[in-house]
Amino acid sequence: MVELKNVDVHYNDGLKGGIDALNDVNIRINDGEFVFIVGNSGAGKSTLLKLLTREIQPTSGRVFVNDYNLSKLRNRKLPYFRRGLGMIFQDFRLIPNLTVYENVAFVLRATDQSKKYIRQRVPYVLNLVKLGEKAKCYPSQLSGGEQQRVAIARAFACDPKIIIADEPTGNIDPELSYEIVELLKDINECGTTIIMVTHDHQIVKHFGGRIINLKNGSVDYDNYIEGEYLL
């Protein structure tokens, strides 16, 4: 579960008196939801994601993710909190000198999983994203779509409660974008909450579901009211 209560984020830039990136934002995302977050550049989408991963703290208000109160989360507990999140980025962020297998195994090692579990889990998630055959390839040998699928496999490898995808279709061909979102939908059906930030209105229209539109740092539109998705 994700909950933002009366959240304000103010960036100080010294001379101009700062920028209000988020103003009195209230959002609640329940377990197992698939949520699109849309909005123009500067609407506050990136700030919202940074809040959810505790890269930044709100100026005021409270943020709860997976039962953690992020305002009170101590730095030494941060890695354990982040293990409950899977991150997917527009630029994939794969480690170039590691193979596809090693890129996925890497997060399992980072979360101190056993060798036996890693040997079972990595082939499983790679098969899930249909990249079992490419386990020994390096990221540079893959297409954009394939690299993003590796990133999805990596995000899903630790079996997180929430996957946060920041413009996952931004760097890939339009026809492959649908494939990527389909994959995220499949993962969502297994019970994982997906929060996807996107600019692509076609995709949002195509898949529907819950849409949160941010405008000038505030929630301009949220089609989820009392358990119903409005159109």
Place this chain on the structure above:
Amino acid sequence: MRMSNFNFLVKKGVSSVFRNTMMSFASFCVLLVSLFLVSLSTLVALDISVILSNIEEKNEIEVFVYGDVEETVLTHITDAININANTDNVFFYSKEEAWADQQASMPDVAELFDYLEENPMPHTFRVTVKDISLISQTADEFATIEGVEKVVAPYDFASALVDIRSTLTFIGVALLAVMILTSIIIIYNSIRSSVFARQKELNIMKVVGATNAFIKIPFFIEGMFIGIVAGAASWFITKITYEAVVGLFKENLEIWQIFGLVEVISFDSVTWIVLAANCILGALLGAIGTVISTAKYLKV
């Protein structure tokens, strides 16, 4: 942390030494030069200390006794000198021995000695001291002993030796501190460049929930590995240089003996200590440099 994951991190650390060849080589060179200079200057400082000790041992206080004193007074003086805390060795030189030596040293004028009715030489105690810096105080204490006529000690020379020793100690410690600090700064910068180049990797690690220890271990191993290799290499260069320099001194040993250089430390006798010290110091410098340089990039 599980052993299998720890092994993975150790392998990752060692492999990144060879992956970032230029950075590793730069760190290696800096550590090599620093450790070489530190170990060579430490050996030279120890040699100087040995030489000074040799010179100090030759500094003695001469305690002259009044002409005709009873045997009991001599015993009393001997006891009083021996009881002094700064007394190291005492050598008694009797007036009879002194007179015989005096005559033996002047055979050409032997007949002149016949004109003297009495032996004019005094009994003398030659005392070497434990702490040369206290020579003046010790001489003053000897002068107060009953039956002692005069005390002679090389006050100025002793004070010069004390000054030389303390100056050299100060220079040695300052040199060591500067070299260690310089090494840490340069290692910090070279590892920081290496960390910077892998910033993306660090960022990914942080985002997926790796602990700071997990992220630091490969860098830590990398720094320590380079430090240990540089330590071993600097031991080898120190050995060659030191033995060559000592060889040059030994060729002209007679000249150097005038300055008290009778014997210097043989490298073979300290070879394992130098090897261990260089490797440990190298590993420490590498590890400290790494820890400081990674800290900045872990605040994600």
